[in-house]
Amino acid sequence: LESATPEACCQRELQSREGMFVNKEACLAGIERFQNRQGCYTVILNSFETYVYLAGALAIGVLAIELFAMIFAMCLFRGIQ
Numbered sequence: 001l002e003s004a005t006p007e008a009c010c011q012r013e014l015q016s017r018e019g020m021f022v023n024k025e026a027c028l029a030g031i032e033r034f035q036n037r038q039g040c041y042t043v044i045l046n047s048f049e050t051y052v053y054l055a056g057a058l059a060i061g062v063l064a065i066e067l068f069a070m071i072f073a074m075c076l077f078r079g080i081q
């Protein structure tokens with residue numbers, strides 16, 4: 001008897017190929033609680049939204065440091081002349 005749900009859609013305790021299945025039999029029987037129902041695009045988008053603020057804060061911090069270094073270099077240049 002062929003199952004309608006592929007084994008790759010079953011939830012694992014660790015989200016990797018080596019992780020143990022949460023409940024493989026219930027998953028293959030079609031119980032949605034034990035299946036991964038989100039596509040890869042949705043999961044990647046959600047993880048990107050989690051770290052987008054961290055990346056923005058990091059970019060603003062680097063910008064502030066670069067701006068301070070540029071002003072300091074200009075002050076040093078004016079002091080030499």
